[in-house]
Every structure is written in C-alpha cells, then in structure tokens.
Amino acid sequence: MKQFLLAPSILSADFARLGEDTAKALAAGGDVVHFDVMDNHYVPNLTMGPMVLKALRDYGITAPIDVHLMVKPVDELIPAFAKAGASYITFHPEASQHVDRTLQLIKEHGCKAGLVFNPATPLSYLDYVMDKLDIILLMSVNPGFGGQSFIPGTLDKLRQARRLIDQSGYDIRLEVDGGVKIDNIGQIAAAGADMFVAGSAIFGHPDYKKVIDAMRSELEKVNGSFH
Numbered sequence: 476m477k478q479f480l481l482a483p484s485i486l487s488a489d490f491a492r493l494g495e496d497t498a499k500a501l502a503a504g505g506d507v508v509h510f511d512v513m514d515n516h517y518v519p520n521l522t523m524g525p526m527v528l529k530a531l532r533d534y535g536i537t538a539p540i541d542v543h544l545m546v547k548p549v550d551e552l553i554p555a556f557a558k559a560g561a562s563y564i565t566f567h568p569e570a571s572q573h574v575d576r577t578l579q580l581i582k583e584h585g586c587k588a589g590l591v592f593n594p595a596t597p598l599s600y601l602d603y604v605m606d607k608l609d610i611i612l613l614m615s616v617n618p619g620f621g622g623q624s625f626i627p628g629t630l631d632k633l634r635q636a637r638r639l640i641d642q643s644g645y646d647i648r649l650e651v652d653g654g655v656k657i658d659n660i661g662q663i664a665a666a667g668a669d670m671f672v673a674g675s676a677i678f679g680h681p682d683y684k685k686v687i688d689a690m691r692s693e694l695e696k697v698n699g700s701f702h
C-alpha cells in the first residue's frame with residue numbers, strides 16, 4: 476500500500492496561538508507541518524522566519540516540519556532554518572542562482588531537499604538534479620496566499636512529474652499545495668501525488684479531525700487502485 480502524508484499548512488492557523496493550533500492539527504491526524512516562508516519580494520506576502528520555527532520546536536512540536544521557502548535570494552536562510560529544526564526545505568528553482576548548489580547546501584545542513592514548481596514553471600528544472608531530490612512540490616495555486624482554488628491543469632503536471640519520478644528510480648515524494656479539499660484530494664492522489672498540503676480546508680473548519688479523517692477516507696479509496 477502507498478503511504479500518503481497529510482501536511483496541514485499553518486499559514487491558515489491562528490498565529491496568536493500557533494503552537495497550540497499546530498499541535499491540534501497534528502493530534503487530529505496531520506503527519507507533517509507545512510511551514511510557508513514568504514518574504515514580500517518573491518511573493519506579495521510576509522510570514523514566518525526561523526525564530527517562529529524554533530518557537531514551535533520549543534513548544535514541543537516533534538513532527539517533521541516542511542519548510543517551503545518563497546524567498547529570493549534563497550541560500551542565506553538555509554542554515555538558520557536547519558538550525559531552528561526544519562526537516563524538509565524546499566525552494567523555487569527560479570529564485571536560486573545555482574540550483575544544484577542550493578540543493579547541496581540543504582543536504583549539508585542535514586535536511587531533506589526539494590524543488591517547488593509554480594503553476595507556470597516548467598518541470599525541465601528537474602533535469603540533472605533528480606539524484607539530489609527528496610521531494611518535488613507542485614503548486615496548484617500561485618504562491619502567496621491560502622484559500623485559493625485548485626488550478627485543474629495541475630493534474631496533468633502531476634501525472635508528468637509522477638512519470639519522471641518513477642522513471643528515475645529515486646525515492647522522491649510528490650507533494651501538492653493549494654486548494655486541496657476533501658472533494659478533490661482523491662483525484663489529486665490518482666494523478667500521482669503522495670503528500671498533500673491543506674491549509675484553509677483544515678484550519679477553516681471547526682473540527683480538524685473530521686476534515687483529516689474525511690481526506691484519509693478519500694485517499695483510502697485511491698489506495699486500492701495502486702499496485
């Protein structure tokens with residue numbers, strides 16, 4: 476059976492009680508904390524830095540933390556996020572001057588590394604670096620804000636990325652982020668994703684467990700069709 480991971484995006488959590496709200500999403504069944512870093516330069520919004528991540532670790536969050544860097548330049552922030560307790564660090568290839576070097580830097584700092592693709596960013600950035608990737612993240616909205624609608628063209632892109640991963644033979648997660656809901660997660664999984672970021676769907680609902688359980692039951696239906 477395929478192991479699917481659900482990653483609540485704390486961009487939609489209550490920032491005034493971030494530790495508590497993050498713990499609540501994990502207790503409700505979230506596997507990984509998705510941590511969006513926005514710099515008001517690469518994207519038009521400003522969010523959290525390494526100090527906030529460290530505060531979550533100090534609060535007692537032990538689950539993997541998946542840091543999605545929406546920043547430019549990229550490299551300067553990597554050591555600080557690794558030191559603060561990041562598990563995965565992903566970045567947008569067009570925001571890095573030297574993609575291979577940035578991937579190496581993440582690994583040297585003991586984190587898993589990945590590339591993020593905006594809806595209009597071509598997958599050709601994957602050429603020559605598959606061996607350095609632990610994760611590929613496809614954005615299914617334009618980055619910057621939670622609560623947007625899933626862009627349907629992402630399904631085809633997911634199928635392409637899944638083919639590339641399978642052909643490569645490497646153990647690479649295929650993550651999707653943006654507009655993931657109970658009613659589309661099955662379709663997204665069938666297209667090849669195995670890690671799902673969900674922000675407003677979880678944090679915008681009064682009962683996080685109800686949403687996560689419903690997402691898992693949709694995923695179970697798809698799981699039966701994997702070999």
Ligand SMILES: O=C(CO)[C@@H](O)[C@H](O)COP(=O)(O)O
Pocket residue numbers: 484486487509511543616617618619620621622623652653654655672673674675676
């Ligand atoms: O990176 C981003 C947005 O740029 C995402 O992680 C959002 O946080 C997803 O939120 P929803 O679309 O699930 O509300």
